[in-house]
Amino acid sequence: MRKSYDSNIHVGLRWHREIEKQLQAAKAVVVLWSSTSRDSDHVLEEAEYGKRKDILFPALIEKVEIPYGFGRIQCADLVGWVNDKNHAGLDKLLTILQQHLNHTLHTPGQTFRDKLKSGGEGPLMVTLPPERFLMGSPKNEAGLGDNEGRPQHEVHIAEPFAMGVYTVTFDDYDLFCQSTDRKKTDDRGWGRKSRPVINVSWHDAQDYCIWLSEQTGQNYRLPSETEWECACRARTVGSYNTGEGLTVEQANFDGSLDKTAPVGSYPPNAFGLYDMHGNVWEWCEDTWHDNYDDAPTDGAAWIDKGGSRYRVLRGGSWFNDGRHCRSASRHRYVPDLAYHYIGFRLARGH
Numbered sequence: 554m555r556k557s558y559d560s561n562i563h564v565g566l567r568w569h570r571e572i573e574k575q576l577q578a579a580k581a582v583v584v585l586w587s588s589t590s591r592d593s594d595h596v597l598e599e600a601e602y603g604k605r606k607d608i609l610f611p612a613l614i615e616k617v618e619i620p621y622g623f624g625r626i627q628c629a630d631l632v633g634w635v636n637d638k639n640h641a642g643l644d645k646l647l648t649i650l651q652q653h654l655n656h657t658l659h660t661p662g663q664t665f666r667d668k669l670k671s672g673g674e675g676p677l678m679v680t681l682p683p684e685r686f687l688m689g690s691p692k693n694e695a696g697l698g699d700n701e702g703r704p705q706h707e708v709h710i711a712e713p714f715a716m717g718v719y720t721v722t723f724d725d726y727d728l729f730c731q732s733t734d735r736k737k738t739d740d741r742g743w744g745r746k747s748r749p750v751i752n753v754s755w756h757d758a759q760d761y762c763i764w765l766s767e768q769t770g771q772n773y774r775l776p777s778e779t780e781w782e783c784a785c786r787a788r789t790v791g792s793y794n795t796g797e798g799l800t801v802e803q804a805n806f807d808g809s810l811d812k813t814a815p816v817g818s819y820p821p822n823a824f825g826l827y828d829m830h831g832n833v834w835e836w837c838e839d840t841w842h843d844n845y846d847d848a849p850t851d852g853a854a855w856i857d858k859g860g861s862r863y864r865v866l867r868g869g870s871w872f873n874d875g876r877h878c879r880s881a882s883r884h885r886y887v888p889d890l891a892y893h894y895i896g897f898r899l900a901r902g903h
Contacts, residue, residue: 572599581608581650586628587615607772612646661713662825667769671732675769676725678715678901679825684783685709687790689845689881694792696876701883706845708779710852716776716784717899719749719816719827720835721761726750729761732768741893747815749833749896755864755888758836758897765899775838776900777854778883781867785830785880787823792879793830794822799878805871806831806878813871829868830878833896837865841885862887870894 572595576582582603590596597620603609604623611619612629619628629646637643661682666674689705690697723745730737738752753761758775765773776784786794793799801809804819805828817827838854841863849855863885869878872894876882886895 576602579603579608581610582606583646583650584609584611585614585631586611586617586619588617591617591620610646610650612642664718664825665715667771669728669768671768673728675765675773676721676899677718678899679718680713680715681784681824682713683709683711684788686783686786686788688779688782690879694879694881695797696792696879696882698876698882701881703844704846706848706850708783708850708852710780710783713902714780714852715901716780716824716826718821718825720833720896720898721750721758722747722816723750726753726761729764733760733764735760738891739893741812743812744815747817748813749816749828751813751833751893751896752891753836753896754891755836755886757891761897762899771901773899773901775836775854775897777849777852778837778839778865778867779849779852779854780900781835781837781898782880783852784824784826785822785868787826789823789880792881794880795830799830799875804828804831804878806869807874808872810871829880831869831873832871833868834866834870834873834884834894835868836895836897837867839865841865861885864888866895 576599582599584590584596584600584603600609600611600620600623604626609626610629611623611626612631614631614634616632630642631640631646634640634643661680663680664677666677668674686708687705688708689703690701691705692703723740724747727737727745729735738750738757740748740751762773762775789796791797795803799806801807802819805814813832816832819828821827822829838856840855840857841861842848842855842857864887866884866886867882869882877884
């Protein structure tokens with residue numbers, strides 16, 4: 554196998570760098586365990602990469618002991634297979650690969666819903682393209698507050714990822730509560746269904762992501778603060794994705810309704826995302842940092858174990874004034890607090 558792989562690399566190129574590039578671009582890594590491959594450092598490194606990215610699909614082609622660290626990953630059984638198209642192990646491997654690749658995030662602008670094991674579908678998602686953008690507030694931006702993220706810095710998100718077209722709704726969250734015998738969160742009498750779920754803590758949002766991941770077999774999570782701002786800006790550079798101003802015809806803020814609005818009540822941004830400004834504050838994955846000194850520049854969440862006890866919120870809410878709804882505005886709360894102006898939006902991938 555390795556000779557066949559290496560022979561496809563152009564003369565003069567360093568094969569290990571080319572393999573690394575191919576791995577970074579791969580949507581799936583298939584490893585065939587044999588007495589030879591399990592003792593190969595190269596194969597183990599590639600398998601470990603696939604495992605870290607949760608795109609590893611192993612198969613046994615000989616009766617060997619699975620290498621340490623991979624024993625909990627289910628293998629397809631191809632022992633004794635010799636080009637038989639009707640082999641049960643091959644059918645199983647190809648079926649799961651097809652299902653995985655059908656959900657791979659590769660078409661920016663594509664919307665989708667993942668199927669739930671218990672029936673029905675998950676929230677509507679949209680695939681966003683790789684992006685390079687300037688994160689944070691310029692020093693002269695109107696409405697700057699004490700919680701602003703500075704200095705401005707360039708971020709490069711190298712791979713597509715998906716974001717919820719809307720914040721998670723009561724319809725979405727109530728299904729989770731029913732499935733897990735969890736008490737439903739209060740709607741303050743404003744209505745449920747397509748309104749954004751409120752009164753959810755950061756921990757509640759995490760529990761929902763875990764449940765949805767188990768239901769779909771996909772990696773659902775809260776967005777990083779960087780991903781959130783990238784998605785909100787949608788390639789704009791002003792204070793808002795609408796420009797330098799925001800009106801009550803464009804977003805639910807400044808107490809204009811005195812409550813949340815059903816998701817999608819206002820125009821979307823250029824990425825097809827609704828309510829990135831106002832309606833509800835949205836939890837992000839990151840722990841709180843007072844500034845962006847030493848912040849990640851690749852889109853990853855900035856997590857400090859044992860650091861700040863706060864988590865990041867973005868986007869402003871229905872009762873906040875416009876300055877809190879700007880693309881770069883930031884807020885923080887302890888993760889176990891839940892309020893009637895806080896909800897969350899999903900991310901998927903990586």
